[in-house]
Amino acid sequence: MILNSKSKVVLLLIVFLNLSFAFGQKSNKSGNNKPNILLILSDDHSFPHVGCYGDENVLKYNLTPNLDSFAKEGMRFTRAYTTAPQCAPSRTSIFTSCSPVSIDVSRFGEPSRKEVPxxxxxxxxxGYWVGLDGRNHHLDGAIESKNPMINEVLTKEGMKNLEQRFDHVARFNTKGENFSKVPERFNTVLSEIPENKPFFxxxxxxxxxxxxxxxxxEINPNDLVLPPDFPDLPEIRKDYARYLSDxxxxxxxxxxxxxxxxxxxxDKNTIVIFMGDNGDxxxxxxxxxxxxxxxVPLIVRWPGVVKGNVSSVALVSGEDIGPTLLDALGLNFKKEVSGISFLSVLKGTPTGNERKYVFAERGFHAGPLIRTDGLDLSRSVTSSQYHFVFNALPKQEFAQVDMVKTKAWEELLKSHSENTLGETYNRLYFYKERPIFELYDLNRDPFELNNLAGQKESIEIEKTLRNEMEAKxxxxxxxxxxxxxxxEYGKKKKAKTEE
Structure with missing residues (x-):
């Protein structure tokens, strides 16, 4: 058969398309078309300290221009929470997609058992290359211990296993002299990834x-707008200014x-997730x-999938990150986890089956067993409107984690001792015994100053949240x-006293 010039062009086009399809299929099998994933965690960074959330102080001094630009390219979540207010259990929960209590990591620096995925x-x-770098991630326990036996046991029991689970494991401090070396460090890590292989x-x-x-x-402490639960003291203002500078x-x-x-x-083929690991x-x-x-802040950029400059009020827990990423790739855990995928929210097609509550816990941190900076045993549940807290150790003295050796803390103590602090702050920070139960209406009382627990008007709400907490x-x-x-014990004790 003799082909004319037009037929030859058509035939060549068909051959070209077939070859393109064949190479495309090969790319699919090798994973080249899978999105890369970059998870970035800031450390002790609470909501709303990013300009895109409308924080007055951040906006006034333009402290987060990069995150604000990043947020314009993705979705920012206004109701994201961590499962614990401490680095180690929170990060472990993110990677295991389980609550810290359920996998026995409520003690700070306690790694999960080796069999926990x-x-x-x-x-x-x-087919993914997976790596860890940057700030100490605590995923295999405390990095240093004065007792060498601890590391020996963790190693023997297989709980120090990051080198086996990841292709790259390293630690890098982004503060001090290393601050300017962040681009070089990040470049070096990316260079380790095999060509044509997707990465996490x-x-x-x-x-x-x-x-x-x-x-x-150049941040003027005297110009800062203090949250209503911060006493207006000079050192408190300076401490806040230093935090904002960081x-x-x-x-x-x-x-x-x-x-x-x-x-x-x-950037076009990488899902980038920015999140705080716990509060400030x-x-x-x-x-x-x-x-x-x-x-905490949570912002997700996924070009071509997540629309830019959108905000979501969906409740999200740190334990939901893993299930969402796996869901995006059509993958699943082999065993049940408590994290819930919010992929439908990211895609702008919520199904109505999204999370209705987020849960958090607090256990041992480090320090005195009689103060809350060392030990506290508490649980909380948060809904779209309410926050309910159960304090199992109501007589624990309040001491702010990582703050008790600062000038700000010393000034707070001094003001209290001189009786110049004020009723609200004395109640918040120097109680004789805190409430066992706390309930706050976040719409009317976002800084949680008015405890509704035990009040007649909120009995049903409190009961609902308590039931959800107990089920969890x-x-x-x-x-x-x-x-x-x-x-029940309180009722029996009261009845016996009245007898």
Missing amino acids: FFTDVLREN LYFGFNQPHRSFDEDYE VRDMDKCMGYVLKVLADRKL SLLRGKGTLAGRGIH MLKDHDFLPLPSDVI
């Missing part, structure tokens, strides 16, 4: 974890990382189950007594 295990089994990379920032630099770089440094690190990603032309180490923050301790505690095999048991 990470979502990165599933990624690796499906965790990269953690040390900012804004204490300690802070003494210089707050937030600014963290944002610069974020800018470095995003630029490297763009320079390598990886300021008053009623880190280590507490007050909102500031567990409410039962599922997790929680070691704490159930709130209803505490109530």
Whole structure:
């Protein structure tokens, strides 16, 4: 058969399309078309300390221009929470997609058992290169211990296993002299990834974890708007300014990382997740189950899938990150986890089956067993409107985690001793005994100053949240007594006293 010129062109086009399809199929099998994943955690960074959330202080000094630009390219969540107000259990929960209590990691620096899967295990089994770098991730226990026996036991029991679970494991401090080296470090890590292989990379920032630099770089402490639960004291203002300065440094690190990603032309095919690992180490923050301790920023950019500059009020827990990423790739854990995928929210097609409650817990941290900076046993449940807290150790003296050796804390103590602090702050920070139960209406009382627990008008709401908490505690095999048991004991004790 003799073909004319037009037929030849058509035939060549068909051959070209077939070859293109064949190569495309080969690419699919090798995983080249799978999105890369970059998970970035800031350290002790609570909501709303990013400009895109409308924080007055951040906006006034333009402290987070890189995160604000990043948010315009993705979805920012206004109701994201961590499962614990401490770094180690929170991060472990993110990787295991389980609550800390359910996998026995409620003690700070306690790694999960070797048989507990990470979502990165599933990624690796499906062709991903997986790596950890940046801020100490605590996933295999405390890095240093004065007792060598601890590391020996953890190693013997197979709980120190990151080297086996990840293709790259390293630690890098993004503060101090290393601050300017973040781009070089990030570039070096990316260079380790085999060509044509999708990757997952965790990269953690040390900012804004204490300690802070003494210089707050042109941030005027006297101009800051203090939250209503912060006493207006000079050292409290300076401490807050130093924290915000560290937030600014963290944002610069974020800018470095995003630029490297763009320079390598990886930005269009990489899901980037930015999240705080727990709340700030300021008053009623880190280590507490007050909102500031567990409410964190969460921003997700996924070009071509997630619309830019959108906000979501969906409740999200740190344990939901893994299931969402796996769901995006058509993958699942082999065993049940408590994390819930929010992929439908990211895609703008919520199904109505999204999370209705988020849960958090607090256990041992480090320090005195008689103060809350060392030990606290508490649980919380948060709905779209209410926050309910169960304090199992109501007589614990309040001491803010990581803050008790600062000038700000000393000034707070001094003001209290001189009886100049004020009734509200004395009640919050120097109680003789705190309430066993706390209930707050977040719509009317976002800073949680008015405890509604036990009031007649809120009995049904309190009961609903208490039931949800107890159901969670039962599922997790929680070691704490159930709130209803505490109530029943209180009734019996009161009746016996009245006799």
